[in-house]
Amino acid sequence: MRLSCCLNTKPDAKLIRLGRIYKYGLSGVRAGMPRVYSRSRSNNMSAKNFTLQNPETGDKVELEARSGTVGPDVLDIRSIYGTTGTFTYDPGFAATASCESKITYIDGAQGLLMYRGYPVQQLAEKSSFIEVCYLLLHGELPSQEELVKFDQTVRTHTMLNETMLRLFNGFHHDAHPMAMVAGVVGSMSAFYHDTTDIHNPRHRDIFAHRILAKMPTIAAAAYKHTVGQPFAYPRNDLSYAANLLHMFFAVPTEDYEVDPVAAEAMDLLFILHADHEQNCSTSTVRMAGSSGTNPYSAIAAGIAALWGPAHGGANEAVLNMLEQIGSVDKIDKFVAKAKDKDDPFRLMGFGHRVYKNHDPRATIIRGAYHKVMQKLGRQDSPLFELALKLEEYALKDEYFIEKKLYPNVDFYSGIIYRALGIPTSMFTVMFAIARTVGWVAHWREMIVDPDGRISRPRQLYLGPTERDYVAVDKR
Numbered sequence: 001m002r003l004s005c006c007l008n009t010k011p012d013a014k015l016i017r018l019g020r021i022y023k024y025g026l027s028g029v030r031a032g033m034p035r036v037y038s039r040s041r042s043n044n045m046s047a048k049n050f051t052l053q054n055p056e057t058g059d060k061v062e063l064e065a066r067s068g069t070v071g072p073d074v075l076d077i078r079s080i081y082g083t084t085g086t087f088t089y090d091p092g093f094a095a096t097a098s099c100e101s102k103i104t105y106i107d108g109a110q111g112l113l114m115y116r117g118y119p120v121q122q123l124a125e126k127s128s129f130i131e132v133c134y135l136l137l138h139g140e141l142p143s144q145e146e147l148v149k150f151d152q153t154v155r156t157h158t159m160l161n162e163t164m165l166r167l168f169n170g171f172h173h174d175a176h177p178m179a180m181v182a183g184v185v186g187s188m189s190a191f192y193h194d195t196t197d198i199h200n201p202r203h204r205d206i207f208a209h210r211i212l213a214k215m216p217t218i219a220a221a222a223y224k225h226t227v228g229q230p231f232a233y234p235r236n237d238l239s240y241a242a243n244l245l246h247m248f249f250a251v252p253t254e255d256y257e258v259d260p261v262a263a264e265a266m267d268l269l270f271i272l273h274a275d276h277e278q279n280c281s282t283s284t285v286r287m288a289g290s291s292g293t294n295p296y297s298a299i300a301a302g303i304a305a306l307w308g309p310a311h312g313g314a315n316e317a318v319l320n321m322l323e324q325i326g327s328v329d330k331i332d333k334f335v336a337k338a339k340d341k342d343d344p345f346r347l348m349g350f351g352h353r354v355y356k357n358h359d360p361r362a363t364i365i366r367g368a369y370h371k372v373m374q375k376l377g378r379q380d381s382p383l384f385e386l387a388l389k390l391e392e393y394a395l396k397d398e399y400f401i402e403k404k405l406y407p408n409v410d411f412y413s414g415i416i417y418r419a420l421g422i423p424t425s426m427f428t429v430m431f432a433i434a435r436t437v438g439w440v441a442h443w444r445e446m447i448v449d450p451d452g453r454i455s456r457p458r459q460l461y462l463g464p465t466e467r468d469y470v471a472v473d474k475r
């Protein structure tokens with residue numbers, strides 16, 4: 001039986017939406033269906049609490065509405081099953097807060113993104129990726145001394161165990177780099193299994209430094225494998241982004257000097273991708289980590305989740321899409337395809353679960369693009385012009401307006417990576433390098449959360465009821 005729920009709040013009250021509630025045929029379920037949420041105002045209940053009432057029996061359950069420092073309240077539904085025998089239903093967790101967090105805040109309506117309270121625009125303008133890493137991991141901006149020490153620690157852990165490097169030879173030359181990176185990062189749990197005690201804060205720090213330092217080296221090794229060039233060892237005298245460019249593009253036969261403009265542009269992209277609260281890959285890292293697994297394995301799970309085109313794989317998909325569209329005169333045809341429910345084509349780089357106004361990261365990248373291209377002394381890219389025209393066209397279209405679909409960060413990030421010489425198949429790997437710090441920060445928060453439990457959602461079972469096994473010759 002399925003009944004709808006309604007949320008009854010005053011117009012000015014903060015909205016708390018819970019997905020539809022389903023009733024299970026479980027023992028102990030009370031008659032009727034809980035149906036109405038209302039703000040409690042009486043019976044010694046907190047003004048913030050809600051009451052879930054079964055309209056048939058009149059039974060009530062009080063649910064605490066908890067407030068964060070900013071943002072919508074959350075309704076604590078942990079008691080619902082115990083008191084009503086009913087689970088909540090929220091596919092895709094669109095209305096469910098899975099944890100408490102102090103790391104990143106997004107206001108999708110306002111297009112606001114903050115790391116530890118600092119707006120991403122300010123960090124993009126004034127900070128560096130390595131400083132943002134410190135901020136995300138430790139909660140505060142570092143002092144000069146702390147920054148130098150942290151930077152030095154990361155710089156001096158960039159080398160890979162030579163055995164790990166040999167793993168790349170097991171991959172075909174045309175293996176997708178994300179598959180190689182996920183595999184090799186997963187293998188770090190074999191290299192560092194006995195030395196990683198997740199309950200030891202010092203070990204958690206070592207894990208954080210190690211994975212941050214080695215991600216660019218692993219990514220570059222994957223790239224060198226695909227192009228058949230010898231691996232370029234990391235240089236500890238270079239900044240995080242400059243070292244990555246060196247490992248990508250240096251060859252033994254000639255000197256390679258990192259272009260500081262390219263390094264700066266990459267640093268900016270890394271800042272913008274560093275964290276994004278409980279997104280698909282971060283939630284995956286938290287979920288895998290909640291079982292107490294080796295943290296390198298949890299990061300490998302996050303990399304796998306990031307790869308999908310609905311998430312980090314979108315930057316690669318956007319470039320492929322722009323190339324497929326090819327010219328401005330074909331835009332209307334592809335927008336029509338994106339709107340056609342019978343056509344699986346979607347406008348890649350458009351839409352976001354949280355941002356329904358604009359993605360601040362997309363705005364920053366779009367703004368930075370011309371500056372970067374000018375500094376690099378490059379002509380404007382036709383691809384960028386096509387992207388701008390596509391954006392302009394889609395933003396005037398009723399379908400995109402009505403569904404609040406705006407360009408997200410990945411609509412533009414690939415175009416800059418392309419300008420820096422990064423091949424399309426490596427775009428999502430770039431995202432993974434930047435997001436690693438976010439994954440680690442969330443994993444660390446999850447491990448010490450006193451409310452933390454193994455992640456284990458419930459389900460609405462629609463399969464067959466109990467039946468007897470039939471021998472194969474009787475079927």
Ligand code: ACO
Nearest residue numbers: 309310311312314338346347348349350351352353403408
């Ligand atoms: N093109 C065409 N239609 C779209 C698009 C799109 N890019 N995105 C969403 N829609 C439509 C859906 O068909 C749906 O229509 P309906 O209500 O008629 O069924 C409606 O808009 C809502 O979309 P959902 O898929 O339900 O929204 P959700 O929040 O689940 O998904 C997502 C968000 C995955 C980002 C989606 O917009 C999408 O697939 N975008 C393209 C891929 C992309 O750019 N991903 C990168 C996201 S940013 C990041 O991960 C870094």
